[in-house]
Amino acid sequence: MTVKFNNRDPVYVQVIQHFKEQIAKGYFEPGQEIPSRRELANQLKINPNTAQRxxxxxxxQGLIFTEGNMPSCITKxxxxxxxxxxxxxxxxxxxxxxxIKSIDVPLSEVLEIVKKKHDAESGEAEGSK
Amino acid sequence: MTVKFNNRDPVYVQVIQHFKEQIAKGYFEPGQEIPSRRELANQLKINPNTAQRxxxxxxxQGLIFTEGNMPSCITKxxxxxxxxxxxxxxxxxxxxxxxIKSIDVPLSEVLEIVKKKHDAESGEAEGSK
DNA sequence: TTTCGTGTATTAAGCACTTAATACAGTTTG
DNA sequence: CAAACTGTATTAAGTGCTTAATACACGAAA
Structure with missing residues (x-):
C-alpha cells in the first residue's frame, strides 16, 4: 500500500480519501479486515495518531467498524x-x-478539452499498444 | 465587491483566486486601477495585511503592477x-x-452526469424564463 | 502468566495562517 | 505647508489544525 501525499491537505484527510477511492474501485470485500492503526502508519510512513484519526x-462515517479490540473492518x-x-x-x-461556472466557460468548449486531454492521457498510459 | 470565503483555504489565496476569476471573465481592462490594500480590506472585511499579501x-505573478506610490493596476x-x-x-x-481516474469511472458515464447537472443548474438559474 | 498486538484517550509540541500594531517614504489634495 | 492617501516593511501575538509522544485497558496467544 502506497499513497502519494500532497502538502496542501491534512494527511488524515488524504488517508480517508484514499480508502474511499479503494472502496469505490471495489477493492474491498464487505466486512474485510483492514490494517491496524500502527501497521498502516508503518506502511504509509505516518504517525500512528494520524492513522487513528x-x-x-x-x-x-460508517465506512468501517470496530468490535472490542478486534482489527477494524470495512462495513458490511x-x-x-x-x-x-x-x-x-x-x-x-x-x-x-x-x-467552470466561476469563469463563465461554455460547457461545450470545456468538454472538448476534457475529451482531448482524456484521450491523450489514456493514450500515453497504454504506451506502444 | 463581495467574496464568499471558505474555511479550508487561506484567505489570501482565495482573494487571488477571486481576482483571477474576474480577469478570466474579462471584467478588467488592461491597466485598470484596482482598490488599494486598505480599501479592499474594508470591502472584504479582512485584515489589511492579508490584502497586502x-x-x-x-x-x-505579473497579474498586477505598481509604480511608486500609485494605486496598483491590472497588467497591460x-x-x-x-x-x-x-x-x-x-x-x-x-x-x-x-x-475520475482515481476511481476508475468511465469518461462517458461521468460526462452524462456533467451534462445532466449542468442543464439542471442553468435551468434553475434562469428561473421562469 | 506473560507477552504482544489490538483500539482508545490525553496531553503537548509544532506549524501555517491570520491578525495586529507600527513605522516609513512618497504623492496627492485641501 | 499640512493632512490624507498611496505602497511597503517589520515584528509580534494569537489561533486552529496537525502531528507527536505517551499511557492505558483489553484480549489473544505463546
Whole structure:
C-alpha cells in the first residue's frame, strides 16, 4: 500500500480519501479486515495518531467498524459501499461545474478539452499498444 | 465587491483566486486601477495585511503592477490576461480528470452526469424564463 | 502468566495562517 | 505647508489544525 501525499491537505484527510477511492474501485470485500492503526502508519510512513484519526472518522462515517479490540473492518453494508462511489463522482462533478461556472466557460468548449486531454492521457498510459 | 470565503483555504489565496476569476471573465481592462490594500480590506472585511499579501503575490505573478506610490493596476500585458483564463480551465480539467481516474469511472458515464447537472443548474438559474 | 498486538484517550509540541500594531517614504489634495 | 492617501516593511501575538509522544485497558496467544 502506497499513497502519494500532497502538502496542501491534512494527511488524515488524504488517508480517508484514499480508502474511499479503494472502496469505490471495489477493492474491498464487505466486512474485510483492514490494517491496524500502527501497521498502516508503518506502511504509509505516518504517525500512528494520524492513522487513528483517519480510522476514527471513517468509523463515524460508517465506512468501517470496530468490535472490542478486534482489527477494524470495512462495513458490511453494501449500500454504503455503493454510495461511496456515487458520492465521489458527484463531488468531482460539482467541483468541476463550480470552477467552470466561476469563469463563465461554455460547457461545450470545456468538454472538448476534457475529451482531448482524456484521450491523450489514456493514450500515453497504454504506451506502444 | 463581495467574496464568499471558505474555511479550508487561506484567505489570501482565495482573494487571488477571486481576482483571477474576474480577469478570466474579462471584467478588467488592461491597466485598470484596482482598490488599494486598505480599501479592499474594508470591502472584504479582512485584515489589511492579508490584502497586502494577496496583492504582493499577484504582483510577483505579473497579474498586477505598481509604480511608486500609485494605486496598483491590472497588467497591460494582454497575453498574460488571456493565459489566466486558459490556466484556470486547465486546472479545472486536470483536477476533474484526476478525480475520475482515481476511481476508475468511465469518461462517458461521468460526462452524462456533467451534462445532466449542468442543464439542471442553468435551468434553475434562469428561473421562469 | 506473560507477552504482544489490538483500539482508545490525553496531553503537548509544532506549524501555517491570520491578525495586529507600527513605522516609513512618497504623492496627492485641501 | 499640512493632512490624507498611496505602497511597503517589520515584528509580534494569537489561533486552529496537525502531528507527536505517551499511557492505558483489553484480549489473544505463546
Amino acid at each position: 483517519a480510522y476514527k472518522e471513517m468509523g463515524e 453494508d453494501e449500500a454504503v459501499l455503493k454510495s461511496v462511489r456515487e458520492e465521489l463522482i458527484i463531488e468531482a462533478v460539482d467541483l468541476f461545474l463550480g470552477s | 494577496a496583492y504582493k503575490e499577484m504582483g510577483e 500585458d494582454e497575453a498574460v490576461l488571456k493565459s489566466v483564463r486558459e490556466e484556470l480551465i486547465i486546472e479545472a480539467v486536470d483536477l476533474f480528470l484526476g478525480s
